[in-house]
Amino acid sequence: MPHPIVRFAPSPTGAIHIGNARTALLNFLHSKKHHGEFILRFDDTDAERSKEEYAQAIEVDLAWLGIVPDRVLRQSQRIALYEAAAKKLRAAGRLYACYETAEELERKRRRQQARGQPPVYDRAALALSAEDRARLEAEGRRPHWRFLLERRIVRWDDLIRGESHIDSASLSDPVLIREDGTFLYTLPSVVDDLDCKVTAIIRGEDHVTNTAVQIELFEALAGAGSAPGFGHHNLLSSVSGEGLSKRTGALSIGGLRDAGLESLAVAAAAVLIGSSIPLHPVVSLAELTAILDFRQLSRTQTRFDPAELAALSARTLHGLGFEAVRDRLGAHEIVGYKAEPFWLAVRGNLSVFLDVVDWWRVVEGEIALPARDSSDEAFLKEAAAALPPEPFDETTWSVWINVLKERTGRKGRALFHPLRLALTGQENGPELAALMPLIGRVRASARLCGRAA
Secondary structure, X not given: OOOOEEEEOOOOOOOOEHHHHHHHHHHHHHHHHOOOEEEEEEOOOOOOOOOHHHHHHHHHXXXXXXXXXXXXXXXXXXXXXXXXXXXXXXXXXXXXXXXXXXXXXXXXXHHHHHOOOOOOOOOHHHHOOHHHHHXXXXXOOOOEEXXXXXXXXXXXXXXXXXXXXXXXXXXXXXXXXXXXXXXXXHHHHHHHHHHOOOOEEEEEHHHHHHHHHHHHHHHHHHOOXXXXXXXXXXXEEOOOOOEOOOOOOOOEHHHHHHOOOOHHHHHHHHHHOOEOOOOXXXXXXXXXXXXXXXXXXXXXXXXXXXXXXXXXXXXXXXXXXXXXXXXXXXXXXXXXXXXXHHHHHHHHHOOOOOHHHHHHHHHHOOOOOOOOOHHHHHHHHHHHHOOOOOOOOOOHHHHHXXXXXXXXXXXXXXXXXXXXXXXXXXOOOOOHHHHHHHHOHHHHHHHHOOOOO
């Protein structure tokens, strides 16, 4: 495959969610798999709704997912290109002025629906004379501008859906420029894709209908065969089946990050859910890149279950080696010779990474000692007296337990549960055989004797 140039083009009008991340990752991983280029383009021509804080937050969210753009563009800085394209379309007779108000258009749609007709714009504005237009403008009306479709069957070989087509005769001529002179999404998007030499547009299937319009617009501006490839992936919905929206913040990337979920788990879920590839932990984006296959994406909308993501995040943590988390541990002052054996001991019991702070306190700090059953007091004192001498190692636990079994006759829960509570303050947790060398003899003895340590 030729080196692809792809883009992710969010509007900075809210926080991106897991569905947006799916589109971003499919583009980014596709570009990396084929040694291409990934462009982040902010579609920020809507000055009223676009906010700089949203743009910055989107860049932070993408970086957290491991997505580093090769280029970043802002449409608000490229208006001259769109003006030039609009001028070209007007000169070619493909962009025409319309003067209907929103209310008038709505009445037209209702009449068409009442007659059983599709609500397609009737092109009444094409019949206006120069005098008609002058009169309407004298009344204070300002035109919006529509792109004149060729009303033909538009075909493309979709990267995901295969052979596809849309009859543009079933569509209204799209409005490209509002009454106030600002551009809607369609024209700037096509102009930028041409200018940046985008080779493939990978996006959600809710944009399938737009494809016919955009292919005609590509060809009107740059000639036959100028349109890039298109790929339309299936959409993710909430677990209840509702669509995801930036405006509601549902399953936002920032929210998932704040909840302590692993970025690799979020990335894996965003890409693999809704495909025939089983959802599983990955150790890097490179691994995810290697298994990416558009042909394995489903054609149906897929429900996204946060509980499934949380479980995947935990499984991802459990498989991470020490080097992958060394810096993250260091940020919590988990350093030194104990750091690596500590991580290997506790990682299998973590739900989120920050759980390491509590377990580090178990091996290096003071713990709250739970109330003890009086029947266990003598046993724990016996356990303290039977502690082997230091240095503790991986055999210390089994040696100690065998002595206690012989001296006390205890076994099973009666043997292990009081020891775990005394040594860690927790009902459950990592293997005590791995924790004992980290806790050490002095701290273990103090806790067995009922002293906080």
